[in-house]
Amino acid sequence: MTGGASFSRGGALALVALGFALFLALIVLIASGASFGGGGNNGQAHAAGKGLNGYAGLVRLLEGADYSVTRSRSPAGLETEGLLVLTPPPATDPEELGELLKKRENIGPTLVILPKWSALRPPQELPREARSKFKPGWVILGDAYELEWPSKLPAPYRFTHKREVLGQDESAGWDGLNLSGELPTRTILHTDEDALHEPLVADAAGHWLAIRVLGEEGSAYYEDAHWTTFVAEPDLLNNYGLADEARAAAALALLRDAAYDGDITDITFDLTLNGFGASENLLTLAFRPPFLAATLCLLMALLIIGWRAFQRFGPPAAEAGPGIAFGKERLIANGAGLILRAQRFGLLGAPYATLAGRRLADRLGLAGHEPTAIDAALARRLPDEEPFSRRAARLQSAEKPADILEAARALDDLTYKL
Template sequence: MSTRAGNPFSQRAVLGMVLFGAIAFLLTLYFIGMDEMGNNPNDSGGHASAEGLNGYAALVQLMERRGHTVTVSRSEGDLANTGLLILTPPHGAKGEDLARIVEARRYAGPTIVILPKWMASALPKDQKGVKQGWVELYGPQLPNWEGFADDVTVALGESNTWRSAHFSGKLPAHDHVLSGSSPALVPLVRDGDGQHVLAGFMQDDGYYSGLNVIAGVDQFSGGDNEEIFPLIFVFEPDLLNNYGMANRSNAMLAEELVDAALNGEDGPIYFDLTQNGMGRSMNLLTLAFTPPFLAATLCLIIAAIVVGWRALRRFGPTLAEGRAIAFGKRQLVENSAGFIRRTRRLHLLGPPYATLMRKRIARTLGLPWQEDSAAMDTRIDAALSARGVHQTPFHALTEKLGHARSQNELLRAAEALKNVERMLGR
């Protein structure tokens, strides 16, 4: 006679195995779709995922900690997104591709191109104390991107220090310093002697008030086209790479350049990896886990869970639908702005805004308020001069705002006052 053997697996064990298998299957699909099966981007390259001396991982971390929305992109689709694009092309990049990317972004967002300099290779992993991504620098090499910015000349020289309008610091490799020159180049960073341009932006038909401020030129200079965005060159990569970001002054310079490129706005920042040979090929799995399709994938997963759960329970009563388009502060502001434009009363906005900014700046400077606008402007000018803020006199800015009639004049004058407040907040 034989007895019936018991079940060797409990219900909990079976349920756990099923859940583990399902999660492992979904994770496998995800990593295949993301093309990240054993591919470590922290190599010896000079890009945003590299932690070697010639990489820019420190710059990425700095921007994230400063509150920016940062994406290290491996998709060519992100090249056309609005926001700041930072390109770190290698020496062998194709000039035609770079020219196409930059030209396509003129109406999408600002672009910073950081030139490569160092020839590097990864250190042997068996060497004592070596970490993943560490590199050995062999020496400099000039990029040759024929077909892109051919009017810009790049040269190799020597310099111990760099300086901008507000910051200065030492260069880590003073005997190998890249600089650029062009008739259309507006300097943002020079070497210690002020003879060579280490970073600058291309002057064209656009109006770039934020860059004009840190360049030390008239903030109203430049073109009149406010629809296009600037192209900025960083010729000396040691200003922003991991090698240079060991210095606090370099980090402050990086923050100032990014803020000026975005013109003070809190826009997204994209670090491109496609030009460094790390572009991700698109497939159905990739699309399923890539915005905007990621939202649909998550919705399907959540819907499947909800349907399975609700299948075991009764459905509740139907809920009343809410308003499709809710009224709110944004709609109220848009309606008010439209009303002012239709009645052609834009000129009435200047004096109240000037009074508002006068109060805000006076509060920042710790000045007692006076109802006499002229006297208050005089006191603000004196306080700004005492702080070493050299720019257009404050009373001239408020007068320009008060006499503004067109929309462009009003926006430019208001932005000039806002720049004064930004400079005091640094």
């Protein structure tokens, strides 16, 4: 007894479609290098940081100003033709950064924001009520520090990074890009004056807080390279600095200036230098030109094959019932087994020849199945064929299994040809 199918065609199609969709989603997530461990809000100075020293506020500010902003975790983001914003950590290798800046000369403009603060998580000895007010990624700012690696950069990027602590009677004001205001602290980081650079923002004492690299006049960099901007005082751009309206306006002015006065609207914040890079893989390449076309063709072929698998190739081959009743089938199997055990193969020839004669007589429309009558009718229908009587005699005289099988096939051949 046979039962119905476990799943209907619609149910099977739904299972296959759901599995295929989940497989595609997994491929896309792997290819995009998505991170399941959070957004990178670890209290450090980068575009995903929401602490005082981070730049998540700058990202939101630019998005609100209708810029197309991307936080890139892929090395491919370093090759953007838009504005690339780098936030290198304190332990940056000057040779690697220098190579990256030289490569960017022929690709697009670059803005480099130097780090300033040593950031600390809230100490354990704080009262629980105070600790509960800290949100994820919030930090306590420690000391400000100057960096050594800027002085080891290749020319014309090289400069000296200095730290200045203002006295109570000194102003912490800044001026530049037709804007002015006050810095949030009296500890200021700046660069030395250099003929290969020009100041964009300076403090009240004339220290350069943000500079653009010009290069030597007449050099290839001076004539053809894309702009490179350094911000030595990150409090102009970080979340701490953006708490002030004037500094927020200065941040927008600095980014607009670095992006060729707003001609470029695509801004990429790199996170690979801060340890959030994702390596390239085959799946990433499969969803990128020129390999994207082949991937789409493969997906379309899979969809067509899946659709065709649910279409019937012909009429249903449903059986009306067993060809032989179960009792007769068992009787025949037992009889065949008895002949095999007794090795009496010679007993098969005569009955099979008689059975074949009856089939041929029915096909030829004869009343009886005498061999002579069958031979005569065959001579009219198939004049080139060996007579039935000769084939039947060969079957009746055969004793070996191979000879019996060959002679029986010769008889069956006549039936098929009719």
